[in-house]
Amino acid sequence: MPRIAYFGPQGTFTEQAARAFATNGSDELVPVATVPEALAAVxxxxxxxxxVPLESSVQGSVPDTMDGLAVDEPLVAVGEQVIPIRFTVLTRPGMARHEIRTVASHPHALGQVSRWLAENLPSAAPVAATSTAAAAVDVTxxxxxxxxxxxxxAExxxxxxxxxxxxDVRDAVTRFLLLRRPxxxxxxxxxxRTSLIVEPDSFRTGSLAELLTELAECGINLSRIESRPKRGRLGEYRFYLDFDGHIAERRVGDALAALYRRCREVRFLGSYPNADASMAVVPPNNTDQAYADADAWLDGVRSGRSA
Amino acid sequence: MPRIAYFGPQGTFTEQAARAFATNGSDELVPVATVPEALAAVxxxxxxxxxVPLESSVQGSVPDTMDGLAVDEPLVAVGEQVIPIRFTVLTRPGMARHEIRTVASHPHALGQVSRWLAENLPSAAPVAATSTAAAAVDVTxxxxxxxxxxxxxAExxxxxxxxxxxxDVRDAVTRFLLLRRPxxxxxxxxxxRTSLIVEPDSFRTGSLAELLTELAECGINLSRIESRPKRGRLGEYRFYLDFDGHIAERRVGDALAALYRRCREVRFLGSYPNADASMAVVPPNNTDQAYADADAWLDGVRSGRSA
Structure with missing residues (x-):
């Protein structure tokens, strides 16, 4: 019975994502208090x-997850879920709308429904809670x-x-990863999708441009890039990269090996099915067959069979 | 008397940054409720x-600022402040430490002193507030x-x-910008430092690598890069770039003009003194003199004076 630790408490969007990851009824979902605790449990x-959540279209990246993946024993993503962030308003049983004087939630959630609250519960005062689920406990x-x-x-x-x-923001989503030991x-x-953290060998001018050129030459299309300063080291960065493709592909393998040669550290964060099931577009000169043909030609030249 | 609108309420780290930006005693500091309101006021x-805050070393980028700078009338930064995030604990007058049963703050702030609270106020229950200043009001x-x-x-x-x-995190800082009309x-x-938002002409493979190569060839050293999806357009991104240098320099001007040729949109977010006063290192072949010498040579060849 696989145990999935998720950033709790129960009743949050992360629980919704964990449920979507659970592949069968026997998976055990275990809420833990923080993102670092969820990673440490694995x-x-x-x-x-x-x-754990990785990034929100409204709130941006989740630093606890970004930092927690960069240090300690490596973990790899085996799946992602993109969950629409649409809220429910829960009240004490039998309470009429006009009786509602206070409405609690995490400040981020209050911010994302502030227009709705102003129009529909204008006399209710917003009150902060440590999570959306803690607000439900407060009401209970x-x-x-x-x-x-x-x-x-609600369950x-x-x-x-x-x-x-x-x-208020109709297309708000949060992206979650399911992480395992390698x-x-x-x-x-x-x-x-493949996710990486890279740290160039040196931070001279152009080192990032060179890394991205290696990826481009392998026909790899980035879907996300973010620099994040290393804790306590101003001027030194890690780069978080997401791109279309799988490490089993020749073009991705060649690109990762090229990054490895140029970097102080390359941390593989996983190759996993992307949430929208969008097929990668592989340029004709970067297909596995194109690499195999080139290898065969090179072998021939090296062995003297052709020129 | 210049008016500086800041993301309030009074008594927050943003007020501290606004005070640091105020150049003389007659500047009027005006708290407003949200980052979008601060930008709209200007x-x-x-x-x-x-x-407004742009990024926190603990919490990451501030999406309201990032998004607010990308749309509507352009605003430009004229200065930055990097404020250490170190907290104060305020209590009702005369209250002894062992009498403290509740301690309120924004969830982010509670998270950043949770170790201190566990060691020093172990019997106080943490309570969420919408801001650190709202927590002070709650106590008052x-x-x-x-x-x-x-x-x-405290003032x-x-x-x-x-x-x-x-x-708990000793080196936590938040970076703030002072924004004006162009x-x-x-x-x-x-x-x-110069800040930009760029949106490539097309999102084919390698377009970001090409933009960064243009910058590298002009001897420009990036200090931050972040992709952010355009609202409602999956697969289309804006890139936020910070780098060392000033638009009045030839190398920076040449680089920006090259980006302009390659991009659907380049939005200049300002050239302003960096907070740590670290001098830019300009490669010898990218000094203003090197560009002037090359211009003189090219003029000579074009006019037939030299070859």
Whole structure:
């Protein structure tokens, strides 16, 4: 029975993502208090996998996840989920809308439904909570009248659903990764993403341009890049890269090997199916067959069979 | 009397940054409720400048600022401040440490002093607030016993200082920009940073590598890069770039003009003195003199004076 540790508490969007990752009913979902604890549980073999948020289209990258993947024992992603961030408002049972005087949630969630609150609960005062689920606990225990939560919270707390599917920003999403200890990489699906952290050998001018040129020459299309300063070392950076492709492909293998030659550190964060199942477009001169043909020609020349 | 709108309320780290930007005693500092409101106040000429956070070494980039700079009328940075994030704990006057049962703050701030709280106020329950300053208001009005705040909050509220200079992460900093409507760019200091948002003409493989190669060939050293998806357009990105140098330099001008030729949009976010006053290292073949010598030679060849 695989155990998936997720950044809790119960009733958050991360629990929704963990449920989406659970492949069968026997998976055990274990909420833990922080992202570092979720990663540590997998490293210590107390859990088989960790489900953590990586980036939000509204809030940006999640630093705890970014930093936690860069240090300590490596972990690799085996899957991603992109969850739409649409909120539910829960109230104490039987409470009428006009009776609602306080509405609690994490400040980020309050910010993402502030327009809806102003229009629909204009006399309710917003109150901060440490998480959307903690707000539901506050309402259950009678401290506040309503909570802005993830949809899944409605299953955990004996509260009424006042409204669902709320979002001032209609297309807000959060991307989650399922992380495991390194092991055999699952074969490519054709719609894969690969994630890396790289740290160039030196930080002279142009070193990042050279790394990206290596990737471009292998026909690799970046989907995300972010620099992040190394803690306590001003002027030294790690680069987080996501791109279309799978490490089992020749073009990706060649690119990673080229980065390895040029970098102080390359950390492989996994090749896994992308959430939208969009097939990679491989340039004709970067297909596995193109590399095999070139190898055969080179062998021939080296051995004197051709020229 | 210049008016500086800052992301408030009073008593936050952003107020500290705004004070650092205020060049003389007559500057008027005006707190506003959100980052978009601060930017809008400058665009609408209701304020002369806006002070907003751009990135935190702990929490990452500030999406409201990133997105707000990419759209609507352009604004340009004229300065940056890097503020150490070290917290103060304020209590109701006369309260003894062992009497403290609740400690309020923004969840991010509570997270950044959680170790200190566990060791020094183990019986105090953490309570979320919408900002560090709102927590100080909560304590002033008797709702909670203690607040974790920015140091400047001690000046605004009639509370006792229990502890100062607290941070689980010792080197946490937040970087703030002072933004104005576009106008004449102040001359270079030699220790300048330039910020840009670029959107390549097309998102084919290698387009970012080409842009960065243009910068590298002009001897320009990046200090930050981040991709951010355009709202509602999956697969299309804006790139946020910071680098050493000033638009008045030939190498920077040449690089920006090259980006302009290759991009759908280049938005100049300002050339301004960097906060640590670190002088740019200009490669010998990218000095203004090197460009002037090359121009003179080219003119000579074109006019037939030399070959």
């Amino acid at each position: 490293r210590a073999e107390k859990a088989d996998a960790a489900c 225990e009678g401290r506040y009248d309503a909570a802005v939560t993830a949809p899944v919270a 955990h707390y004996p509260l009424d659903v006042l409204a669902t599917d709320l979002a 092991g055999p990489v699952r074969p490519p699906t054709g719609a894969d | 665009r609408a000429e209701k304020a002369d400048a806006a002070c 009005e008797g709702r909670y016993d203690a607040a974790v705040t920015a140091p400047v909050a 605004h509220y009639p509370l006792d200082v229990l502890a100062t200079d607290l941070a 106008g004449p760019v102040r001359p270079p200091t030699g220790a300048d």
